[in-house]
Amino acid sequence: MRLSKHLPMTRIRSWLALLRPESVRQRFRSWTALLKPEPLKPRALAWLALLRSKPMHHHLHPWVSTLKPTPMKHVRLLVLTDDLPRASLALAETQCFHPDRREPESxxxxxxxxxxxxExxxxxxxxxxxxxxLIPFEPVTNLEPARVIDQAELARLNDWLGRLWDETSSYxxxxxxxxxxxHLIHEQQAALENFSHLDIDLGMLRAKTRFLNIHVGLVPRENLRQxxxxxxxxxxxxxxxxxxGDNTHVVIVGPADAKDAGLASVLAAAGFQAIPIPEGLDREPTELQRDFEMRLAAIAEERAQLTETLQRWSECYHEPLREAQRTLRLADPLVSLDESLRSRGYLTHLAGWVPAHTVAALRERLDAALAGTYDLSVRDPLxxxxxxxxxxxxxxxLLAPFALLVNQYGIPSYGEVDPTPLFALTFLLMFGSMFGDVGQGAVIALAAWTLRGKLGRFWPFGLMAGGSSVLFGFLYGSLFGYEHVLPALWMNPLSDPLLMLRLALIWGVFFIVVACLLAIYNxxxxxxxxxxxxxxxxxxNLVFYLALIAGGLGLSAGTGEGFGTSGGFGTVPALLVAGSLAALAWHSWLHQQAPVGEKILVVVIETLETLIGYVSNTLSFLRVAAFSLNHxxxxxxxxxxxxxxxxxxHVVTVVLGNVFVLVLEGGIVMIQVMRLQYYEGFSRYFSGDGHAFRPIRFGRGPA
Amino acid sequence: MSQVADQAYLNTRVSVMAARLFAPGLIERLAHLPLSALADEFGLAALLDDQAAPAARRRAVEQSLFQLLLSELLVLTHAMNAGERALVLDWGRKYALYNLKTLIRGKLHELDRSEINDNLFELPAHIRLPDKELFGAENVLELLRRLEAGPQRQIARQAREVYEQQREPFALEATIDQRYFVGLVRRVQVFDEPHRQWLRRLISAELDRIGLLWLLRFRFTYGLSPSETYYWLVPSMRLLTRERLLHLVGLDGFEQVLEALPEPLRTRCADCRSIAEIQPRLARHSLDEIRLVLARSPSAVARALAYLMLREADLFRLFAVIQGRLLGFDDRIIQHALAQIEPGVPGS
Structure with missing residues (x-):
């Protein structure tokens, strides 16, 4: 038995109106009571109740949401199929509904x-x-006031556009x-130019002779042999x-009694295009040329007239076309919902994701648009x-340009910490410290400001990177490479390279530890x-790394107090390193599905890789100091x-040298910082396999 | 790097994949297998779900088998250089041309968009046409003009010019087929030896088969003149060469043409009285040639293409049996359909 194909629309409206304000159980009771008299309704409502009473357990840990930029909710909306255009308009207006394209459970x-x-x-x-x-018109910029576009209106518009296109396509x-x-005149010119070198009566080429049929024309080169x-x-x-070009000029000659009818179809199939031979070929070449020029000019004039006619004819359509564009844009939301919509009779199911804080606004908007004849259920993501x-x-x-760079790697998945703020901060710190120069930083910032129109959302990135460079330039006392013009607020990197390298290592350890902590948290x-x-x-891994660092510090300091050592690696760090490596090896062993020999090999290699990886990754941060020295x-x-x-x-060399440093070293430093971020940072804690929130909205592109 | 080392990976890939080809015993057995056994043996249980309508199941199986073939094609192209990849992808583009023909027929008969859509193959990005854009065309000419803006412009331009002059679907589709095969022949010519020799043999096996079928059909079924018939044919590089075709199209009778065929086609087609009888024999000839290339060729790209052609024929066989079962045909009819399977022709 079909659910709602046979049910009166008003009845369904009343059910949905009843469903809204009450609890699920109350609603279920009221539906059941309402539907008792007719045999179809109880089943339909029981089914609706079943849909509505799905368990909402298995939520994510509540505390997790405190570190999430935007907690999301899953919403399921049941509306009358006839109300779909209105519902889609309301959803587009809120700009908070990202469709869930999965098929409904039912x-x-x-x-x-x-x-x-x-369609x-x-x-x-x-x-x-x-x-x-063909008819350029001013694109629509304002969609206000928004109105509902139903299928009948869209179909009427489509028919009108079809008729208009019929007329326009004739132009x-x-x-x-x-x-x-x-094109043909140009080909003709070329052909006659060629014939002029021949000592023959060209008039003969124009028509059939008593004994010969002659075809002069061009054929696509690829068809020639066939x-x-x-x-x-x-x-x-x-x-x-x-x-x-792609064409070959040919003369096809045959006896007048040859099978010409068969030839015509072959010539047509081969794309043969006859070149008309003009009258009076015995005239002066200049006269012929003048004739061609006149014909070309006539065509140009005809084209201009046609353009003018089209313009005059189309003037009255500019406004209707703008209105058509507006209608299509207003209809966009329902089109983008298409794949998420499933219906049965009068009821349509629609699911999606909304930011948790927008649920109330969404409900309010739906109330206003649908007058309560809908059912919205909200739950946390499973x-x-x-x-x-x-x-x-x-x-x-400010963070938008950094988000663009993060998105090059991937989009944060839901539940994962969005690395953008951390990325922005560490990027600026590293870029500035590796490329610290007041003058060159100011040039970068100034260039970003000047080109902000062309750089779009990216210009704050240049401004901030330049600013960071200026800041470190003051710390280093560097201005366009002059190291003694400005007093260094801190020191010139070359005055104590070892300190710079030590600081870079400390920074590396800090960076890796933060990355590991984020990985653990995620x-x-x-x-x-x-x-x-x-x-x-x-x-x-983190315990291993910290123990390794502690042991390394003990070794380098030669003290080891506090680590249970006396000037060496230290017992506690050694035990922690060995213990954590053993734990990792055991974990790896448990997860191998291979013969014992292969398992041993894999476990040994993986353990060795962990050891080497952390050491080399930490040393990788030496480049931060190396580039500040290099600068x-x-x-x-x-x-x-x-x-x-x-x-x-001197002046020319200093200017060119600065340009060289700015372009080459600036570019290299940028690449190195990105490498550190992507490889040492993101590869540790950022999966990047999420997808962006794209709420349905009105179309924005020009027609 | 030596020729052998250069080809080692692709050759190994092809050898491993060749193990998937149907053994002669399995081909014999196919016609007698019930639907459930086919589903189990080829992992199609989910697609042959009883609840779906037969047409939907047929469509799902067809799409799934094509996806399998094209996924294998893409796997093989990963191990190829640019020229080899272009040839193999060009071979696979015939499915895009089937889609184009479906679109053209749909537009000619003013079919509903969904009806046209139901008959299109879902193709990977490397091969497919801009179907969505083409759908927006109001008629065949507009469709071909849109196609001219893309990589298929040669085929589209020629097809449009022919359609503008003749306004009939036969010329249009014949042009598309002709341009496709001419394109393949041209691709083969740029290879060095030994690839060229074996690729020519492989492509010629196809061209000899379709050349003879088209010749007989155009000349004696459609009644085209010798010159027009010849124009639509694509000369092969082995048996039905340009000179031989020029001679054959001039002959006035079906039997005369068969008599004048070069060996081994003459022996193969001896005592045939209709095109329907010739068709399976030519298919066997082509498949034998393709198998020979797969077994003996030192050219990895020729072997890869031969494998794809044989795999395609196997999948057509499987699809024919499933379709027969879904339509409730008996073993005899299915066996007859299997004998008609030609390489490269879906649904034959």
Whole structure:
């Protein structure tokens, strides 16, 4: 028995109205009571009640949401199919609904109610785009006041656009014909130019003679060989007299009694285009040329007239076309919902993700749009749904360019810490420390400010990177490579390279520890305890790393107090290193599915890799110091060269040297910082396998 | 790097994949297997779910088998250089051309968008046409003009010019087929030896088969003139060469053409009285040639293409049996359908 195909619409409206304000149980009772008299209703409502009373357990840990930028909710909306355009408009206006394209759990919702609407919209949009190529009109910028576009209105618009395109396409065809005529005249010119070198009566080429049929024309070069064979079978010979572009000019000659009818179809199949031979070929070449020029000018004039006619004819359509574009944009939300919609009779199911803080506003908007005839159920995402939950992007204007760089690696998955703020901070710190120069930093900042129109959302990135460079330039006392003009607020990197290297190592250790902590948190947050403990860069790895650092410090300091050592690596660090490596090896052993020999090999290699990896990754941060030293060293090189020149040469060398340093070293430092971020940071704690929150909204692109 | 070392990876890949080809015993057995056994043996249980309508199941199986073939094609192209990859992808683009023909027929008969969509193959990005854009075209000419803006512009331009002049679907589809095969022949010509020799043999096996079938069909079924028939044919590089085709199209009778065929086609087609009888024999000839290339060729790309052609024929066989079972045909009819399977022709 079908659920709602046979139910009166008003009855369903009243059910839905009843459903809204009450608790699930109360609603269930009221439906049951309401539906008792008719046999179809109890089943329908029981089914609705079943849908509505799905358990909402298995929520994510509540504390997790405190570290999430935007907690999300899963919403399921039941609306009357007829109300879909209104519902989609309301959802688009809130700009907070990201459709969930999974099929509903209930298989009863099998129809795709948005499909016809989508198809009509696609065709109408395609027609509008085609028309807009010939009739340019001012694009719509304001969609206010928003109104509901139903399928009937869309279909009417589509039909109108179809009729308009029929008329418009005739202009397009006229333009094409003019192009073809122009092309043919050029080919004719080329052909006659070629014939002028021959000592024959060209007038003969124009018509059939008593004994010969002659065809002069051009054929696509790729068809030539096949055509040659085909015309030979019809008793003709083919002669090539000119090759131009993709075409070959040919003369096909055969006896008048040859099978000409068969030849015509072959010539048509081969794309043969006859070249008309003009009258009076015995005239002066200049006269002929003048004739061609006149014909070309006539075509150009005809084209101008056609353009003017089109313009005059289309003037009255500009406003209707703008209105059509507006209608299509207003219909966009329902089109983008198409794949998420499933209906059965009068009811349509729609699911999606919304930021938790927007649920109340969404409900309010739906109340206003649908007058209470809907049912909205809201729940937290289930753990297994985590990969499906979209991530709301960073809204801050300052962080937006950094978010773009983070998104190059991947989009944070739901439940994962968004690395953008940390990325921005560490990026600026490292860039500034590796490229510290007041003058060059100011140039970067100034360039970003000047080009802000062209750089779009990226310009604050340049401004901040330049600013950081200026800041470190003051600390280093460096101005366009001059190390003694400004007093260093801290010190010149070259004055104590060992300190710089030591600081870079400390920074590296700090960076790796933070990355490991984030990795542990990200796994813990989604309930992957074992991974948080034993996985890559988990707790055991961190213990190993910290013990390794402690032991290393003991070795380098030669004291070891506090670590149970007396000037060596230290017993406690050694025990911790050995213990954590053993724990990692044991964990790896348990997860291998291979013969014992292979397991041993894999475990040994993995353990060794852990050891080498952490050491090399920490040493990798030495580049931060190396580039700050390199910057000063490059400047010294520039000044050494400049000092070899005269006064003018000095200035030129310093300017060019600064440009060189700015472009080359600036670029390299940028790449090195990105490498440290992506490889030493993101690869540890950031999966980047999420997807961005894209709420449905009104179309924005021009037609 | 030596020729052998250069080809080692692709050759090994092809050898491993060749183990998937149906053994002669399995081909014999196919026609007698019930639907449930087919589903179990080929892992199609989910697709042959009883609840779905037969047409939906048929469509799901067809799509799944094509996806399998094209996924294997893409796997093989990973181990190829640019020229080899272009050839193999060009071979696979025939499915895009089937889609194009479906779109053209749909537009000609003003079919509903969903009806056209139901008959399109889902293809990977490397191969497919811009179907969505083409759907927006209002008629065949507009469709071909849109296609001219993409990589298929050669085929599209030629097809449009022919359609503009002749306004009939036969010329349009014949042009598309002809351009496709001419493109393949041209691709083969740029290879060095020994690839060229074996690729020519492989492509010629296809061209000899379709060349003879088209010749007989155009000349004696459609009644085209010798010159027009010749124009639509694509000369092969082995048996039905340009000169031989020029001679054959000039002959006036079906039997005369069979008599004048070069060996081994003449022996294969001896005593045939209709195109339907010739068809399975030519298919056997082509498949034998393709198997020979797979077994003996030193050219890895020729072997890879041969494998794909044989795999395609196997999957067509499997699909034919499933389709027969879904339609409730008996073993005899299914066996007859299997004998008609030609390489490269879905649903034959």
């Amino acid at each position: 298989e009863r919702f099998a129809t795709l109610p948005g499909r016809p609407f989508h 009509i919209h696609t065709q109408a949009q395609a027609r509008l785009d085609k028309i807009a190529r 397009e065809e006229d333009f094409r014909q003019l192009d073809d005529q122009e 055509l040659e064979g085909a015309v030979a079978l019809a008793g003709y010979i083919l002669h090539v007299y000119l090759e131009r 753990p297994e749904e985590r990969p499906l939950v979209p991530t709301v992007p960073v809204k801050s204007r 796994r813990w947050a989604v309930g992957q305890w074992r991974e948080a403990l034993f996985g890559h860069h988990g707790v055991v 000063v060293a490059l400047s010294i090189a520039v000044f050494t060269l400049a000092d070899m020149m005269g006064a003018f040469g």
